[in-house]
Amino acid sequence: MATESHAISRSWLRWFVISALVIVLDQLTKYWVSQWLAPGASVPVTPFFNLTLTYNTGAAFSFLSRASGWQRGFFILIAASASLLIVYLIIRYQWQKLFSLSLSLVLGGALGNLWDRIFLGHVVDFLDFYVEAYHWPAFNVADSAITCGAALLIWDSFRRRSAE
Numbered sequence: 001m002a003t004e005s006h007a008i009s010r011s012w013l014r015w016f017v018i019s020a021l022v023i024v025l026d027q028l029t030k031y032w033v034s035q036w037l038a039p040g041a042s043v044p045v046t047p048f049f050n051l052t053l054t055y056n057t058g059a060a061f062s063f064l065s066r067a068s069g070w071q072r073g074f075f076i077l078i079a080a081s082a083s084l085l086i087v088y089l090i091i092r093y094q095w096q097k098l099f100s101l102s103l104s105l106v107l108g109g110a111l112g113n114l115w116d117r118i119f120l121g122h123v124v125d126f127l128d129f130y131v132e133a134y135h136w137p138a139f140n141v142a143d144s145a146i147t148c149g150a151a152l153l154i155w156d157s158f159r160r161r162s163a164e
Helices: 002-036 070-092 097-120 141-163
Strands: 042-046 049-056 123-131
Touching: 002 049, 002 070, 002 097, 002 123, 002 141, 070 097, 097 123, 097 141, 123 141
Parallel strands: none
Antiparallel strands: 042 049, 049 123
16 A cells, blocks of 8 residues: 555656746746846847846736736735646646646746746746847746646646547
């Protein structure tokens, strides 16, 4: 019985290791860019990509970034609540590999951005993709992990439906 319990522990633990790796990569890249660039500074990397340091007090696409400040606590509450739910879901469905991988990416991204909100008061963004004069809103490694995790969740839901 103890061996079976230990195997289960190792099973869900791997998903949290992936989340931790996302957090570390996210925080290291944000630190590096923050040390290297001044806020608003931009460095061209390719004809369609810049490193541009920006601070986002809002959510995705700077949603509510111009609000009076109440949004910080609101987004902290949402991210913390979602993270707790995701932890529960990973533990509960740990044997569903694609589902758990998806959630671990979302969790790592959510916690990476939550760290910024709590300790900096804003999220550090720096990846700036564009076509001619049209720029996609700047984002970071955490945002990328959340997006990839969400896409995998959608794919997993369609995959499960077709299997049924």
